[in-house]
Amino acid sequence: MNLIMAEKHYKKGETTVVWKPSLCIHSANCVKNLPRVFNPNRKPWIETEHASEEELINTIKKCPSGALSYLIDSADTASEIIQENKKQIKVMSSGPLIISDGCSIEYNGETIEKDGIVALCRCGHSNNKPFCDGSHRVKEFKD
Numbered sequence: 001m002n003l004i005m006a007e008k009h010y011k012k013g014e015t016t017v018v019w020k021p022s023l024c025i026h027s028a029n030c031v032k033n034l035p036r037v038f039n040p041n042r043k044p045w046i047e048t049e050h051a052s053e054e055e056l057i058n059t060i061k062k063c064p065s066g067a068l069s070y071l072i073d074s075a076d077t078a079s080e081i082i083q084e085n086k087k088q089i090k091v092m093s094s095g096p097l098i099i100s101d102g103c104s105i106e107y108n109g110e111t112i113e114k115d116g117i118v119a120l121c122r123c124g125h126s127n128n129k130p131f132c133d134g135s136h137r138v139k140e141f142k143d
Contacts, residue, residue, distance in 0.1 A: 009071075012048035015055055016071040021044060024067035025096060025119045027133040034059040064090075064098050065132070066117030094142050096120055096132035105130060 010017040029040040036050040037059070047058060060068045090098040096119040105120075107130045114119040119132040123141035126133045135141075 008044075008046070010044070010046045010048045012051070012056055014073045015048075015053040015056055016073070017046055017048055017060065018069045018071060020067050020069075022067075022128065022137055023065050023119070023131070024134070025065045025132045026137070027064050027095075029062045029064060030059055030068060064092070064117065065096075065119040069116065073089050091122075091143075095136050096122055 006019055007020045010019070031040065034051055034055060037047055037056065037102075039045055039047070053097055057070055060070050063069075088100045090100075099114075099118040099120065101117075102113075102115040103118055105114065105118075112130075120130050121128075121132045121135070122143070123136040123139055124138045125135035125141070127135065
C-alpha cells in the first residue's frame with residue numbers, strides 16, 4: 001500500500017520549512033537537533049517560531065531522507081533548497097540506503113526519477129517500496 005500524504009509548509013521570515021511526510025523515515029534527527037521546533041507530540045508538530053531561520057536550515061540539512069527541505073523567498077522567486085552534498089550512497093546501520101543528490105531508479109519495470117535525498121528500503125518490509133518508510137524499526141531489522 002503506497003500512501004502519499006501532501007507536503008506541508010511552515011513559514012519563518014523569508015524561510016519556509018517544507019515537510020514531505022511520504023519521504024519521512026522517522027530518524028528523529030530533527031527532533032533531536034531542535035526539539036522546541038519539531039515535536040511529534042503536538043499539532044502542528046512543526047512550530048517555526050521557536051528558532052531562528054539559521055537554526056531551522058541547519059537542522060533541515062541533517063535530514064537523511066529529504067523529507068525536510070526549505071524554501072527561501074527572494075525578490076524573483078522562491079526556490080527549494082535541497083541539501084548540497086556530493087552524490088554519495090550511505091548504508092545506515094540497521095536502516096535504509098541513503099542516496100544524496102537524486103537518482104534514477106528502475107523498479108518493477110518502471111523508471112522513477114528522484115531529486116534530493118532518497119532513502120531506499122533494505123529490510124524488505126516497507127509499504128512504499130523501493131523507498132524506506134521506517135518499517136525496519138518495527139520489524140527490528142539488523143544488518
